[in-house]
Amino acid sequence: MRLAELSERSGVSTATIKYYLRERLLPPGRRITATQSAYDEEHLRRLRLVRALIQIGRIPVSTAREVLAAVEDDSRDQLSRLGEVVGALPHGPEPDENDPATAVGRRTATELLRQAGWQFSLEIREEFPAFRMLVAAIAALHRLGYACDTAHLLPYARQAAHVAVADLDLVEEFTSPTEQLEAAVALTVLYEPVLLSLRRLAEAEESNRRFGQGS
Amino acid sequence: MRLAELSERSGVSTATIKYYLRERLLPPGRRITATQSAYDEEHLRRLRLVRALIQIGRIPVSTAREVLAAVEDDSRDQLSRLGEVVGALPHGPEPDENDPATAVGRRTATELLRQAGWQFSLEIREEFPAFRMLVAAIAALHRLGYACDTAHLLPYARQAAHVAVADLDLVEEFTSPTEQLEAAVALTVLYEPVLLSLRRLAEAEESNRRFGQGS
Numbered sequence: 001m002r003l004a005e006l007s008e009r010s011g012v013s014t015a016t017i018k019y020y021l022r023e024r025l026l027p028p029g030r031r032i033t034a035t036q037s038a039y040d041e042e043h044l045r046r047l048r049l050v051r052a053l054i055q056i057g058r059i060p061v062s063t064a065r066e067v068l069a070a071v072e073d074d075s076r077d078q079l080s081r082l083g084e085v086v087g088a089l090p091h092g093p094e095p096d097e098n099d100p101a102t103a104v105g106r107r108t109a110t111e112l113l114r115q116a117g118w119q120f121s122l123e124i125r126e127e128f129p130a131f132r133m134l135v136a137a138i139a140a141l142h143r144l145g146y147a148c149d150t151a152h153l154l155p156y157a158r159q160a161a162h163v164a165v166a167d168l169d170l171v172e173e174f175t176s177p178t179e180q181l182e183a184a185v186a187l188t189v190l191y192e193p194v195l196l197s198l199r200r201l202a203e204a205e206e207s208n209r210r211f212g213q214g215s
Numbered sequence: 216m217r218l219a220e221l222s223e224r225s226g227v228s229t230a231t232i233k234y235y236l237r238e239r240l241l242p243p244g245r246r247i248t249a250t251q252s253a254y255d256e257e258h259l260r261r262l263r264l265v266r267a268l269i270q271i272g273r274i275p276v277s278t279a280r281e282v283l284a285a286v287e288d289d290s291r292d293q294l295s296r297l298g299e300v301v302g303a304l305p306h307g308p309e310p311d312e313n314d315p316a317t318a319v320g321r322r323t324a325t326e327l328l329r330q331a332g333w334q335f336s337l338e339i340r341e342e343f344p345a346f347r348m349l350v351a352a353i354a355a356l357h358r359l360g361y362a363c364d365t366a367h368l369l370p371y372a373r374q375a376a377h378v379a380v381a382d383l384d385l386v387e388e389f390t391s392p393t394e395q396l397e398a399a400v401a402l403t404v405l406y407e408p409v410l411l412s413l414r415r416l417a418e419a420e421e422s423n424r425r426f427g428q429g430s
Contacts, residue, residue, distance in 0.1 A: 160414045164414060167414070
């Protein structure tokens, strides 16, 4: 298809598509004439992913380029590519090593992985951006004097394990390894607002059950 | 306690505390002399909450002021105050009513609440910022061509219900209605990075189980 059709089918303007092509977020089309190129279904799929990362995930262009490079790197096995692409997504502030609360956060996070039985995460924890994000989040709770011991956190880890099963079931609906990686990135980013809004709705529901007039 | 002690015990600089006082995020202290005031445990608790909202939740000062006003408004019952304070927290972009995907998002979100049996949320859905956030999130998934029907979303709603039970258990560890409201706000904000990082760790764990060498 030509650029105009790619724009129409994706809902992304031709100016934005040209920008993504210049920034190497999209592979170049097949050159037809000196001024025209042809694009295929793979371009359309990739364009959707770039949109998800940049517009919904609010990920900087340079980070998006890193994530996409990891998606395409088929020199490695699927698991390490999957780890790399999800690891390259933004993770919020890094833990502050000068803050004593960080040591508490690290100890609690490690003990939590142990109690949850997450052997794989436990082994690779320090290279894992999501682990450092967890350390920083627990440190913040601790510093502000809110409950954050493993007894309080373990129910959340158990629920996260169920969510991950649903996530991977969605990813496995795709067949090729590259499509699975694209889906893993897109769904990790796009389902975050779904999870957070469902939690707030469920909190309202549970509050009504506990504090409502009818209770 | 004097300002210096409040600063030491909270880890917040005296300059920042003075700024929060000027912005009416903290109630004034009890005046002792023309230049000095005394602060109590309630100031310390409130200061922690303001820190959680502004530093971790990255909430603008004006929004934080609105949230705190709702916490203090004891003219209404606990449930409607709780709804108000959590509702005042930032919720991401509003749904775009000119986008046909928004109609799909709204229909799917409504059907999801019905299937999850969330009767209370269903009744008040359109006034509920978290519902509009869910509509926008489902619309984005739909527009980008990713799976987002109720069959895919229902497992996430079920997990959110379990998370909400853990959330409300934490809130009910506090005794006074005002402390419970403060905790509800702080824990909603502070546990979001915990939930998102645990999900990514659980995804790594589940990927290793499905795609790893040992499987």
